[in-house]
Amino acid sequence: MTDNTKSTRNALGSSSLNYSLLDLAKRGVLTLLLLTLNYISLFAQAPPFLDGKYDHWADSVLSTLTPEERIAQLIMIPAYSNKDKVHVDSIAGLVEKYGVGGIIFFQGGPVRQAHMINQFQQLSKVPLMISLDGEWGLKMRLDSTVRFPYQMALGGVDDEKLIYDMGAEVARQAKRAGINVNFAPVVDVNNNANNPVIGFRSFGEEKENVTSKSLAYMKGMQDNGVLASAKHFPGHGDTNVDSHYGLPVLNFSKRRLKDLELYPFQKLMDQGLGSIMVAHMEIPVLDSAENSPSSLSKPIVTDLLKNEMGYKGLIFTDALNMQAVAKYYPPGKVDAKALVAGNDMLLNTMNVPAAITEIKAALGRGEISQEEIDKRVLKVLKAKAWLGLDKWEPVETEHLIADLNNSEANFLAEKLTKASLTLLRNEENVLPLKGLGKTKIASLSIGANQRTEFQHYLDRYSPMDHFIFPKEGSIEDINALNESLSNHQVILVGIHGLGIREGRNDFGISPEMVTLLRSLIEKHTVIVSVFGNVYSLGKIQGLENAAGVIAAYQETPLTQDLTAQMIFGGIGASGKLPVTINHAFNRGDGLKLEGGIRMAYTLPEGVGMASMDLDGIDSMMRMAIKMKAIPGGQVLMAKDGKVFYHKAFGYHTYDSLQEVRVDDMYDLASITKISTSLAAFMHLKGEGKFDENQTLGHYLKAARGTNKENLVYRDILTHQARLRSWIPFWMSTVRKSGKFKWYTMKVDSSRRFPIKVADKLFIHRKYDRKIYKEILSSPLNAEPGYVYSDLSFILAPKVVEEITGEEFYTYLEENLYKPLGAGTLTFNPYLNFEMDRIVPTEYDSAFRKQLLHGTVHDEGAAMLGGVSGHAGLFGTSNDLAKLMHLYLYDGLYAGEQLIASGVVKEYSKCVYCEEGNYRGMGFDRQNKPGDPNGNAAASTSEQSFGHSGFTGTYTWIDPENKIVYVFLSNRVHPTRENRNIYKLNLRTNIMEEVYKAMKKARLNE
Structure with a gap:
């Protein structure tokens, strides 16, 4: 339990005194109960603005006001920032002519509303008190703002510190937007499931829970300079009539009201509640007059709320244009009755001159005294001084939307929603x-x-x-x-x-x-x-x-x-x-x-970083697109299993017709090696079916009797087996004239040419044998040492198929991709996905003579029908990240040990570091640790590993910091000659931004 939660609960009290009061109430000793409540109120915390330091300003302002202006200070009129100039001018006229005390804003936008506030405040002789209904934050009334959960959702949240924090954030936003009073929290105990007006707006049906949650919300706001307003007194939770349309009747005993409906109000009053809103309800046990709404009832507002319960804060009526009162009394008369009843502020006065006239008439009849009006005006002015209106400054509209939508607020909304x-x-x-x-x-x-x-x-x-x-x-x-x-x-x-x-x-x-x-x-x-x-x-x-x-x-x-x-x-x-x-x-x-078994999705704040500290990633991506290093791309960052940054940038191609989305699929190029071949080998290793100390010839019959037979897989996977870098297989299919040899390629598919290489290009059904034969007959490099090679990975699917008896992709899909939920990791995506989800790569002017879209970029993989172990896999950044998390967690994901424990750790270690080869078995590692121009971010840990792809893709895993990074782009569009991505060192620089943000977060702790 947090300190704040403890203090909140202690403040609510479950003391022996409270228990004795309940016992007394049960025995019907009502008089003693009321005396005791009054006794308690003597020691209750006063509303914050009743501090004597606000008296001088309030007195000095009051002395400047005429009797009519004093009445007007008790009037709060409605305004909308989504209406036309006629509406704005009408409000300005009321402010300037009559000097109303405040404005309640309804629907609109923050910037428009801020301009209106500035205009009205500058016209007003006395600073206006600005209010708003923001039960779930400013979003209840204003667009372009943060939405917090409904109070009903928060009623089940254990951590009340979160609700306090919400109150504090709502206050910060309100002050930034020029708002002084928030008509929240709703403290109605909603114990009527058919309540048409409260329901989800309440914290629930149990009074202690409603009270503790309301108190946390109230304190959060008032501790940060915004006046809270508990509503709807004396309790609107057990009604079946909406007071917007009719007058609800509460036929409860006074004992029931004291014990239930009034309980939260009294507790908040005792803790310094700044204001209360009085509802429009008929309560015969408190006021026997027929059709006497509580908001217009002196026995309820003055006798009960002020005298019996001892409340000294501001008292607002509920909106006086609601049918619960408006159907009985016209504008002006309803205002006068509300003031006579004991309210301080008349909310939603619909006819200001009529209200002033009727109130003056009530003064003349002796229904209310000038002394009483002045007393209430002083209370309003003291509240204005506490709110800082004595030193009012215009609302700054520059960056207002950004300030109201800061990442901390959005993260708080996420935490509250998750907890609910x-x-x-x-x-x-x-x-x-x-x-x-x-x-x-x-x-x-x-x-x-x-x-x-x-x-x-x-x-x-x-x-x-x-x-x-x-x-x-x-x-x-x-x-x-x-x-x-x-x-x-x-x-x-x-x-x-x-x-x-x-x-x-x-x-x-x-x-x-x-x-x-x-x-x-x-x-x-x-x-x-x-x-x-x-x-x-x-x-x-x-x-x-x-x-x-x-x-x-x-x-x-x-x-x-x-x-x-x-x-x-x-x-x-x-x-x-x-x-x-x-x-x-x-x-x-x-x-x-319990969560955490699969990737979660959050904001950078969810992993301890600040969103603004990652703005550099956005800038780098925009710069790369501007410099035509890439047409667009995806960036995914995760820490501790939480994806905290996942964005798409730019377009599929430079024609800017198709925007990149986060669920678009990219050609992963050489990331295929660690996502298919190596993934299969590691899975088989865990099953005892593959051993990196065995030879190629041990697993692949076709290799026996060749110079590849005795190549050890430890050397093969670290690119240390003397294999040639690559073979341009496609060149042997082309005549000097540039046309394909008749037995290699055709523009139409047939039984002999069924394998699609690209659009309108099909290869002979047995051509793969020629490719495999060419690899196995190729000479080895004369000198030992590191040479990055595709050749063994081209053979890998055959190796896997011989070991398992299954097709390569089927084996991967059943054992890894499906359990991971990685449905977009696939070869030949054109077969199963919409083409507008697949990002094109290069315009191949040499071999395929077309823009490559939906088929693999790599020529060799294309000639193998798009399925190979060195290239050909497509996927989204999200699905690739699932596989990378499997590697991060050493083969464990979603509670399933898909790769035996210890295997990934073993394969990702550096094998021949002492010889200057920094690779793991299949994985790439830092070739220049700490070097900003290396193949990995300078700050990544020495245990980190990953791989890059020719098309502009990259993925990296840092086990020490538990980071997974995926970068997808098509830098080869329109041509592979475009090497700007390397000049910018874009992919590793982006990851370095995360380490900078982490370092900054640690310094700020």
Whole structure:
């Protein structure tokens, strides 16, 4: 438990005094209870602005105001930054003519709103108090801002320090945007599942939990200079009428109100709550007058809130244009009644002159005194001084959007959302999903009309079929889906588009949706993720029978992202249900789930770095594109199993027609060596079927009797076996005239020429024999020593096939790629993927006479039908990173030891360092440790290893720092003569930026 959490809980108290009060209440000793509450309030913390140091400014300002201007200081008018100039001018006129005390802003944008604030403040005689409803941050009202989780989601978060931090960040953003008061937290105890107006806005149904969470949020804001406002007094949690449209009636006893609804308000008051918003509700036990909303009730605002509960902070009405009050009283009269009732600030006054006129009339009738008005104006002015409005400065609009969307705020939103995710069912520990290699998975979005972001994020972990069932889905659609899904073992269901609709409480869940879900649960392993109001769980009959159930609370890109990560074990789960839904889902339910078995996706802050410290990577990539070193590319960085940087830059080609996306596929070139041949050898090593101390001839019959027979694999894999560097096989297919020899290539496929080399180019079905024969008959280098060679890797698929009896790719797919969920690691991607996902490479003017798109760049691999052990593999940076993480964790990934422990460590070690060959067995290593111009980042550890590719690809693993780096580009476009990528040292310099960011983070600790 953090210190802050301890102090929060201590502040709430479970003392003997509290228990004695409860006992007294149960015995009905109400008078003594009220006396005791008043006694406690004597020792309660006062609102922060009641410090005497604000008195002088408040007194001096009050003395300058006319009686009308004093009344106007108690008026807060509504404004929108998404409306036209007529609206802006009308607000400016009210500010300048009447001197209103404040403005509450609704929908709009931060910059537009800031300009309005500056304009209005400059027109105002007394600085305006600016407010906003920001229950889940400024995003509740303003675009281009950070969205934090709903309070209901936070109700199940254990770490209340996170909620304090959210309050602090909301305050920082509010101040930056010129906002002084945030009408939050909602402290209503939502114990009515059919509540149409509070629901997800509440922290839950249990008063202590609501109180502790609200207190953390309040303190976070007020400790950082923004006034909090607890709402909706005296408690809107158990109503079935929305006060925006009607007047709710609370037929509760006073004892019940004191014990439940008023409990959080009193606790926050005792801790210095700055303001309260009074709701519009009829409460007969407190005010017997008919149609008497609480906001207009003197017995409730003055007698209960001020006198009995001892509250001395600012009291705001709820919006006075809401139908709960507006249907009974016209503008002006409703304002006067609210002021007479005891409120300090009149929110959403719709007719300022009428309000001032009616309040002056109330003064004349003796319903309120000038002394009382002045007292409230002084309170408002003191609050303004505490808010710094006595020294007001214009809102700086330059960089405002960037400042409101800083990476720390986004990371906090991520942490809060992650902590809120609630796992309610996990039968037989189905989550996180395991055994991807043997499981056919499908995703199904219910209530959506197109593929959802949830499905997009699921794709990062494993290939799967995606299906949609819209809100208007029929029985025929159900039958069709059942048929399509019949051969899938696991179905990942997301329920979308949930919301309360007027006159309905089913959240948009149709009988057909329920029928479909129940039929699937009967036949498949179904994991259901509910993206929306958690009360909707109770409307899905049979949901408790699903193998997995996840409450995500709301439908945002972040919740869908993190839920996908949780399902596959990138992250864990720790949230608790803050309300009871039905017999199956009760308050406090929530299973713990450990994460970290697969890659997670986070911000740099998630691994201890600052996002801004990695801006250099973006700059380098943009510069490389500008200098035409590359048309575009992908950069992926991971640390501790968390992908913290994954971006795409530029275009597929220099015509700038197709932007690079992070899930586009690149020709990996020589990274194929460590991703196919070496991967297979290491897997076989773990099975006892391959030994690097054996010879090529031992495994490959065709090598016996040749000068390659006795080459030892330790030497072969370290490029120390005297093999020639390469052989230009394609040249032997071309006549001097430039045309292909008749028995080599044809423009059309046929039985004799079935193997595709490139578009409209097919090679003889037995030509591979000539290639293998040429390799085996080639002379060895006269001198021993390091010479990088493709030749043994071209032979590798034949070696693997002889050892296993399986086709090369099939062996890799079944034993490595499928278990990893790396579905894009493939040869000849044109066979199974859309062409717009595949990035072209070179325009081959010598051999294939075309732009190479979907077929391999390497000539030799192309002549082998695109399948080889030295080149030919395609993939995304994300899927390649999965394989690299398998290597980082010494053959272990997602709980499966796919390569025997110790094998990767052995193969990645330097074998002949003393001879000047720094390579491992198959892996490249630093050839110049610490040299910024070497083949690896200067700061990478001595244990690091990886490989590069001719087409502009690169991957590197640093076991000491637990870093995986993948860089994909097509630097050979349009020609391999383009060597700017080497001149810029781009690939290694990018990785060095990460080490710089890590070093800076350590210095700042």
